[in-house]
Amino acid sequence: MTVNHHPHDDLLLSYAAGSLSETWSLAVASHLSLCPECRRTLELAETIGGILFADMPDERMSLDALDHVLARIDQPSSEAASGNTQLSLDKRAIVSTTFPRVLREYVGHDVDDVPWKSIGGGAYQHLIETADKSARARLLRIRSRKTGPQSRTSRKRVDARSLW
Amino acid sequence: MATMLHSNSDHPGVLLASNLAVIGLTVARSEVMKWQVSIEENIKVPLSENDLLERVGSTQDRDAFAKLFAALGPRVKAYMMKIGSDPALAEEITQETFITVWRKAGQFDPKKASAVTWIFTIARNRRIDRLRKEKRPALDPDDPMLVPDDSPTPLQNMEQSTIVERVKRSIADLPEDQREVVQLSFIEGLSHQEISDAIGIPLGTVKSRLEIIF
Numbered sequence: 602m603t604v605n606h607h608p609h610d611d612l613l614l615s616y617a618a619g620s621l622s623e624t625w626s627l628a629v630a631s632h633l634s635l636c637p638e639c640r641r642t643l644e645l646a647e648t649i650g651g652i653l654f655a656d657m658p659d660e661r662m663s664l665d666a667l668d669h670v671l672a673r674i675d676q677p678s679s680e681a682a683s684g685n686t687q688l689s690l691d692k693r694a695i696v697s698t699t700f701p702r703v704l705r706e707y708v709g710h711d712v713d714d715v716p717w718k719s720i721g722g723g724a725y726q727h728l729i730e731t732a733d734k735s736a737r738a739r740l741l742r743i744r745s746r747k748t749g750p751q752s753r754t755s756r757k758r759v760d761a762r763s764l765w
Numbered sequence: 766m767a768t769m770l771h772s773n774s775d776h777p778g779v780l781l782a783s784n785l786a787v788i789g790l791t792v793a794r795s796e797v798m799k800w801q802v803s804i805e806e807n808i809k810v811p812l813s814e815n816d817l818l819e820r821v822g823s824t825q826d827r828d829a830f831a832k833l834f835a836a837l838g839p840r841v842k843a844y845m846m847k848i849g850s851d852p853a854l855a856e857e858i859t860q861e862t863f864i865t866v867w868r869k870a871g872q873f874d875p876k877k878a879s880a881v882t883w884i885f886t887i888a889r890n891r892r893i894d895r896l897r898k899e900k901r902p903a904l905d906p907d908d909p910m911l912v913p914d915d916s917p918t919p920l921q922n923m924e925q926s927t928i929v930e931r932v933k934r935s936i937a938d939l940p941e942d943q944r945e946v947v948q949l950s951f952i953e954g955l956s957h958q959e960i961s962d963a964i965g966i967p968l969g970t971v972k973s974r975l976e977i978i979f
């Protein structure tokens with residue numbers, strides 16, 4: 602599957618800096634799964650972030666900070682249990698899907714099980730719930746003109762106000 | 766630089782100054798006792814952050830971890846404060862960052878990112894987990910649906926250290942105000958509009974300045 606539209610650098614950059622909203626992050630992360638080109642851009646942005654980070658003047662840590670950390674690394678990981686992964690689906694259980702994993706977790710279904718709603722013209726949509734009020738994510742399913750097993754999934758992607 | 770010391774004295778011994786380390790020690794016992802110590806000067810070359818992190822990952826080396834924490838903990842705290850945490854919270858997220866570093870160190874691949882960049886991204890993610898109420902969906906590098914990168918560009922074939930050096934140089938070459946723009950976008954993640962609001966540079970100027978580097 603290839604994608605022809607790419608998020609603007611501005612979005613990738615905000616994603617890399619961790620300041621992108623949930624809805625946009627979902628769209629960008631889904632795109633990144635399918636687009637090695639943008640993944641390279643992301644890696645570069647993270648490298649630049651890391652270099653700027655390395656150049657920052659230090660802030661002194663408290664004297665017992667290391668002791669605290671060492672004490673905590675000996676405790677069994679509570680992160681896994683206490684919702685670091687807040688999504689209910691077990692990531693590892695999803696072995697194969699036609700959606701990128703990050704999107705599949707949000708949608709909760711694979712392509713054919715999504716409760717698609719027709720919006721006419723052979724197109725279907727599904728709204729994706731996020732906590733983010735600033736934007737809304739919509740999954741669109743548009744029938745491809747071509748027939749054949751591949752083209753059925755080739756037009757699906759997250760559409761956040763159809764901006765790319 | 767390795768130096769060999771020889772002695773013909775009858776007393777085999779090891780000569781060590783505190784700033785020297787023995788890298789190889791051979792004691793030749795013949796009729797006349799001789800000793801030979803191979804020493805290496807410049808023992809002060811510390812392990813790089815990459816080496817330290819790899820040690821943590823491969824052998825759960827606590828000593829390496831402590832060194833890494835000493836080297837980069839204060840930097841992570843500075844980063845947290847830069848993007849708006851008070852000192853107490855910054856300290857807390859820094860500690861959490863390093864707990865994650867400890868747990869994930871085995872996944873560190875120096876070919877893909879430098880240790881500093883890797884820790885920076887962990888710190889960034891810890892901050893998001895901690896401060897944001899909403900989720901922040903992220904790319905899963907282990908996703909079987911990931912479209913593989915089969916057209917590696919020169920950038921990908923380049924050594925990570927070379928990339929870092931190049932980027933460093935181009936950042937260093939920027940005038941002060943442009944460096945500020947770069948910092949605001951890559952560290953604080955401000956949009957072009959927000960940057961021009963914050964430092965009063967018109968949007969177009971910001972964009973063209975950013976394109977110098979990105």
Ligand SMILES: [Zn+2]
Binds near residue numbers: 638
């Ligand atoms: Zn792309």
